[in-house]
Amino acid sequence: MNNSTKQNKQNSNLDKIVSLCKRRGFIFQSSEIYGGLGSIWDYGPLGSQLKRNIKESWWKKMVLERKDVVGIDSSILMNTNIWKASGHLENFTDPLVECQECNQRWREDQLNNKSCPDCAGNLSESRLFNLMFKTHIGPVENSSTPIYLRPETAQGIFVNFNNVISTTRKKLPFGIAQIGKAFRNEITTGNFIFRTREFEMMEMEYFVYPDEDETWHKYWINECLEWYKSIGVNSKKLKVRQHDAKEMAHYSKATSDIEYKFPWGWGEITGIANRTDFDLKSHSNASGENLSIFDDKTNKHLTPFVIEPSTGIDRTIMTLLFDSYTEEESINAKGKSETRVFLNFTPEIAPVKIAVLPLSRNESLLPLSNKVHDLLLKSKIIDGSIDFDDSQSIGRRYRRQDEIGTPICVTVDFESLNDGSVTIRDRNTMLQNRVKIDNLELSILKQLNNNTQ
Numbered sequence: 001m002n003n004s005t006k007q008n009k010q011n012s013n014l015d016k017i018v019s020l021c022k023r024r025g026f027i028f029q030s031s032e033i034y035g036g037l038g039s040i041w042d043y044g045p046l047g048s049q050l051k052r053n054i055k056e057s058w059w060k061k062m063v064l065e066r067k068d069v070v071g072i073d074s075s076i077l078m079n080t081n082i083w084k085a086s087g088h089l090e091n092f093t094d095p096l097v098e099c100q101e102c103n104q105r106w107r108e109d110q111l112n113n114k115s116c117p118d119c120a121g122n123l124s125e126s127r128l129f130n131l132m133f134k135t136h137i138g139p140v141e142n143s144s145t146p147i148y149l150r151p152e153t154a155q156g157i158f159v160n161f162n163n164v165i166s167t168t169r170k171k172l173p174f175g176i177a178q179i180g181k182a183f184r185n186e187i188t189t190g191n192f193i194f195r196t197r198e199f200e201m202m203e204m205e206y207f208v209y210p211d212e213d214e215t216w217h218k219y220w221i222n223e224c225l226e227w228y229k230s231i232g233v234n235s236k237k238l239k240v241r242q243h244d245a246k247e248m249a250h251y252s253k254a255t256s257d258i259e260y261k262f263p264w265g266w267g268e269i270t271g272i273a274n275r276t277d278f279d280l281k282s283h284s285n286a287s288g289e290n291l292s293i294f295d296d297k298t299n300k301h302l303t304p305f306v307i308e309p310s311t312g313i314d315r316t317i318m319t320l321l322f323d324s325y326t327e328e329e330s331i332n333a334k335g336k337s338e339t340r341v342f343l344n345f346t347p348e349i350a351p352v353k354i355a356v357l358p359l360s361r362n363e364s365l366l367p368l369s370n371k372v373h374d375l376l377l378k379s380k381i382i383d384g385s386i387d388f389d390d391s392q393s394i395g396r397r398y399r400r401q402d403e404i405g406t407p408i409c410v411t412v413d414f415e416s417l418n419d420g421s422v423t424i425r426d427r428n429t430m431l432q433n434r435v436k437i438d439n440l441e442l443s444i445l446k447q448l449n450n451n452t453q
């Protein structure tokens with residue numbers, strides 16, 4: 001492929017996914033009826049369920065299945081002194097220009113010419129740049145202290161350090177995890193939900209003995225990679241990239257990104273930073289509260305180092321959409337070749353797990369179809385969203401379920417009325433299996449477990 005063909009293919013894949021997301025109800029432009037709002041998106045019925053499944057999978061692996069991690073849910077609005085101590089106020093108020101190719105930001109007064117020193121890309125106009133959204137608290141706008149929407153969830157964890165230790169009695173090493181929204185007034189946005197101004201993060205601060213930081217840094221890079229594999233991301237499209245010194249955040253000793261190979265190039269989906277004791281020490285100094293932990297080994301207080309795996313949920317969704325999008329030539333019922341599109345979601349992640357489809361809208365099929373739907377809705381062994389659809393021809397309904405990534409369709413046909421059986425259709429192979437309704441839950445469970453991909 002030459003470059004322009006390649007570029008067209010990349011754009012067309014992104015266009016196809018954006019269009020599928022809108023058409024099927026994954027992602028809509030925010031405030032669409034008023035012309036939208038720059039780089040802000042809404043999740044529809046399927047997108048919100050997909051997002052929920054991703055968060056639950058992460059929480060299960062990082063918190064529930066571990067003995068050494070607890071969760072919190074801190075507020076978005078916090079005392080402005082937090083952002084002073086963390087360095088966020090100071091570090092984002094220089095006149096900055098941003099490279100439109102590699103997104104690195106540069107101090108304009110330190111540049112020799114008008115292109116990016118690193119990649120020669122075009123630079124944005126300079127502005128006094130504060131990445132944080134400013135707002136105010138209380139009824140009077142003028143006299144109030146400005147406060148900020150958090151640009152990361154991490155600070156809510158650091159400032160609750162003593163609260164968590166005194167209530168959980170955790171000893172090193174241990175982690176505090178949090179899922180929540182964060183806001184950054186990015187200069188450069190784009191590529192759909194890859195870079196947005198409002199986004200959701202899954203973060204953990206994992207506190208360790210200072211001399212064990214590098215071991216734990218490696219450990220968490222690996223755990224994050226394993227999680228991506230467990231939700232079905234092709235590991236050949238994942239890589240770990242270490243930041244060099246000049247792109248590291250002000251608090252970081254070492255940062256590694258997990259990147260995914262998007263059609264337009266490698267993009268960061270998780271950052272794993274060694275934030276050292278920077279944050280706990282800064283907050284101890286600024287607040288006067290001693291944020292340290294008593295160490296039984298030495299009988300002294302020490303300030304732990306912290307390793308921070310930080311994952312963008314929206315970017316994870318973007319990754320899953322690209323990674324699972326599959327086009328396949330197939331022969332339809334009329335013997336014609338057509339392109340079948342399906343999303344190859346794992347059952348754990350798929351927004352709809354099972355769809356119950358009466359073969360036609362014939363009224364005689366309805367009572368049994370409803371009975372099968374109820375059986376699955378109330379099942380104690382199958383969880384997740386169960387769809388019911390009798391709207392169009394069966395071929396079109398299969399196509400819809402394939403496009404939204406539903407692993408299994410259960411079809412009730414006229415034969416079912418006599419033999420008490422239904423067919424189970426597999427999304428990837430399109431193979432159909434006839435099973436007794438009495439055994440339906442177990443048969444489905446077996447098939448879902450076989451098809452973890």
Ligand SMILES: [Zn+2]
Pocket residue numbers: 099100101102103104116117118119120121
């Ligand atoms: Zn650049």
